[in-house]
Amino acid sequence: MKQMTEQLGMYFHMYKTILGEKVGDERGDIAVGWxxxxxxxxxxxxxxxxxxxxxxxxxxxELGA
Structure with missing residues (x-):
C-alpha cells in the first residue's frame, strides 16, 4: 500500500511539473485545438x-422508376 501511495505521489508530481511548464506558452495548444x-x-x-x-x-x- 505504501508503494502504491508513493507511485501515485510521483505521478501527481510529474503531471504537476509537466502542466506547470505548459502554462508559460499555450499558443501552440490553442492552435492545435482550433x-x-x-x-x-x-x-x-x-x-x-x-x-x-x-x-x-x-x-x-424511386420516383423515376
Missing amino acids: ILGVLATIAIVGIVVAAVTLYVQNRTA
Whole structure:
C-alpha cells in the first residue's frame, strides 16, 4: 500500500511539473485545438452532405422508376 501511495505521489508530481511548464506558452495548444475543431467540423459536414446526396439520389430513383 505504501508503494502504491508513493507511485501515485510521483505521478501527481510529474503531471504537476509537466502542466506547470505548459502554462508559460499555450499558443501552440490553442492552435492545435482550433485546427482539430475545424477538421472535425469539416468531417461532420462532409458526412451530412454525403447522406443528403444519397437520400436525394435514392428518392429520385424511386420516383423515376
